[in-house]
Amino acid sequence: MADDGIKALVFDVFGTVVDWRTSVAREAEECLSPKGYKLDWLSFADKWRGKYQPAMEKVRSGGRGFVRLDILHMENLREVLQDFAIEEMTEAELDFLNKAWHRLDPWPDSVAGLLRLKKKFIIGTMSNGNVALMVNMAKNGKLPWDVILGAEPAQTYKPEAKTYLTGVDWLNLKPSEVLMCAAHNADLLAAGAEGLKTAFIARPTEYGPNQQHDFEAEHHFDYITENMLDLADKLGC
């Protein structure tokens, strides 16, 4: 399949490139079980993640100014800890646990696929995660990004058009020269509406047994793929 004038690939990260659910569960267990807590750690991860979209929606709707995701994650963490009746945490422990999101593991195919894609294309993040989070995650997981784009550079959250278009502008490319890659139909629809090309990467286990959508591409996208290696195959890398 031709690459059709594509110069850069930009990626959703949480769920598409990294497995946030089992990673956050592991990190929570490592932080909290030495303090005597016994929880359903995957449920803890799900509950924390469940507060993600509502928190960003307050920014997108104009209800509050832009704040980076690390701050939203911390606010949400305090709520989740309260929900689970966990109280004995120092500020340093809270900060370390909050940065679980900086230590998420890539899906097994992600690094190998990105290294192939990087030889032919610019590869960058197009995530709602902030710059420090993305940079630290890349160092931890050996994700070979050429550039960090997304919410913090644009000062707004996906799926606001400005998030995608600031990245396209900074790359000095046309939207049609940029391929948005994501495991989420809504993200790709929003990017496609701004003229970016679109690639679906299936991550049907992202939410474990709770997954309710995004099992497969539900719209016309330019590429529909099983994982990062399949995307590299289809782009001739």
Add this chain to the structure above:
Amino acid sequence: MADDGIKALVFDVFGTVVDWRTSVAREAEECLSPKGYKLDWLSFADKWRGKYQPAMEKVRSGGRGFVRLDILHMENLREVLQDFAIEEMTEAELDFLNKAWHRLDPWPDSVAGLLRLKKKFIIGTMSNGNVALMVNMAKNGKLPWDVILGAEPAQTYKPEAKTYLTGVDWLNLKPSEVLMCAAHNADLLAAGAEGLKTAFIARPTEYGPNQQHDFEAEHHFDYITENMLDLADKLGC
């Protein structure tokens, strides 16, 4: 020597990491000599670069809004071509020649030094070059940046404090955790005034026989080094 709490290294790029003068001369010759022009190509590079600071000063002084360096380079290129009485250029040829700055060669020690530094620290750009320029240059020259920071993210040019401080903020670090590395005393003085740590990297041939300053560190900086490998040595990498 201890690294003293440093988490990230940010680099001036033109002159510090790449050799703009001989690279631009080569690119100009490759573009213009097939059209029959015989110039002093190093002089052409010097004249083009000579218009760099005055063009940015219009932005820094508030005389015009922020525009990325690719645009300033193009305006300056049109003037230099006029100075050399070069007229027969298509827009595509102009664009290609303007992107000479995307194809600058690293100094011989840069890539090897950065690869060593990257193992221990976050490494990023803190350049007045725009994001696309930095990303394309990195692809061409195999510069292994973790993150692109600098003028375009901050929407102003060094040595404005906001340029450095936006980068520090996006890394979610304290200024004292970031080491500004440059071959130019003025750049380091400005970064140091905002609390960043400072490393001088000597590039005494940057301007060829026309070099008039920056032969050596003229102030107290945290590290004074001969090149990127020496910096890696001094930081224990």
